[in-house]
Amino acid sequence: MNQALNITSEIGSLKRVLLRRPGKEVENLIPSTMEELLFDDIPYLPIIQEEHDAFATVLRDNGAEVVYLENLLTETLKEEKVKDQLISQLIKESGIHVDEAIQAVSEYFYSMTDREMVDKMMAGVRMDELSINSTSLSWLTDDESKSLFLMDPMPNLYYTRDIASVLGEGISINQMTYPARKRESLFMETIVKHHPNFKQSDIKVWRDRYSQTSIEGGDILVLNDEALAIGVSQRTSGRAIEEMARSLFSKNSTFKKVVAIEIPRVRAMMHLDTVFTMVDHDAFTIHPEIQDINKQMSIYVLEPSSVEGELNVSHHSDLGKVLKDTLKHGEINLIPCGDGDPIAAPREQWNDGSNTLAIKPGVVVTYNRNFVSNELLRENGIKVIEIPSSELSRGRGGPRCMSMPLLRDSL
CATH class of the missing domain: 3.75.10.10 (L-arginine/glycine Amidinotransferase; Chain A)
Structure with missing residues (x-):
């Protein structure tokens, strides 16, 4: 280039x-x-x-x-500090604020290859993909834990x-x-x-x-x-x-x-x-x-x-x-x-x-x-x-x- x-x-x-070639995020649409x-x-x-x-x-x-x-985003993540920053910022902007949920999503992303992680960020993270145990009142009572998605699709x-x-x-x-x-x-x-x-x-x-x-x-x-x-x-x-x-x-x-x-x-x-x-x-x-x-x-x-x-x-x-x-x-x-x-x-x-x-x-x-x-x-x-x-x-x-x-x- x-x-x-x-x-x-x-x-x-x-x-x-x-x-952007449409991906799994399109299939994560539902009528509601x-x-x-x-x-x-x-x-x-x-x-x-x-x-x-x-x-x-x-x-x-x-x-x-x-x-x-x-592809460009995947190529950008070769530096670990860039990946760290993207994961942290995306979690914050997705409205995830309970410590146990933040840790679970972070670990989930770090378990993937860079390309798998990019695809998952775009597709969204379903609640049933993770096991989150928290005694936080906001987690137990707010909509965050009751949604189908912890991180919404795009x-x-x-x-x-x-x-x-x-x-x-x-x-x-x-x-x-x-x-x-x-x-x-x-x-x-x-x-x-x-x-x-x-x-x-x-x-x-x-x-x-x-x-x-x-x-x-x-x-x-x-x-x-x-x-x-x-x-x-x-x-x-x-x-x-x-x-x-x-x-x-x-x-x-x-x-x-x-x-x-x-x-x-x-x-x-x-x-x-x-x-x-x-x-x-x-x-x-x-x-x-x-x-x-x-x-x-x-x-x-x-x-x-x-x-x-x-x-x-x-x-x-x-x-x-x-x-x-x-x-x-x-x-x-x-x-x-x-x-x-x-x-x-x-x-x-x-x-x-x-x-x-x-x-x-x-x-x-x-x-x-x-x-x-x-x-x-x-x-x-x-x-x-x-x-x-x-x-x-x-x-x-x-x-x-x-x-x-x-x-x-x-x-």
């Missing part, structure tokens, strides 16, 4: 990308925990793995090096987009919104700090996972080397966006503008990239429901102020004009999900019709089930590569959600 990280656009040719763990259904593991492998094959066939979160991990965001030659390691996902970015923090391919690269961390406000990678689009678009959404707050802007502007990044786009704070549109993605130099997919009948939206442009630490914030309502001014293009083509049809648009948006992954300018990976949106993209000159999606789509995330680009060619 030469240059570790560099992302200055959404559409530059994809050279390296981080994935689906809502808490942010799922609407339970995928069938053998098929979701087949579909994910097909996705990885498409990326490789189109020139991208695919690296896996689970079924959302195959959505690697959210846990961290490469912005230029730096990275944001994200503070996630919901408890079900907060621990996930610990893995990326460990990799960036300690993996030999990353720790030697002097990577700038624009924002770390200990920030008080939440921001998730699905809300962040790199428009070009000077501008980001970030969704004000169910999972990313306006305050977090201000903090990100201040960090980027003050730490000598190349970014000079942040376009904050308000979207409905509902599960169906949990991130900006579920309703809006970039597919070419001047073209985007968009879900019609984020605009009203007059195409009005709430858009805020954040730029550096002449006063140190302050921001200039301006309000706009015309997304096309803001993008035109930001990208310095003559016209912007906003391609509606489901062709704007009142039935096809919400159906295909629910199944990630707007969640495209550009692998080079004008070439995108999409789910095959979104046939109306895919055909419209082709009619607009976009090459569409479809992947199977019967099980992948059950988690409410598409090709962009499932990928964390680490390196793209500059435009």
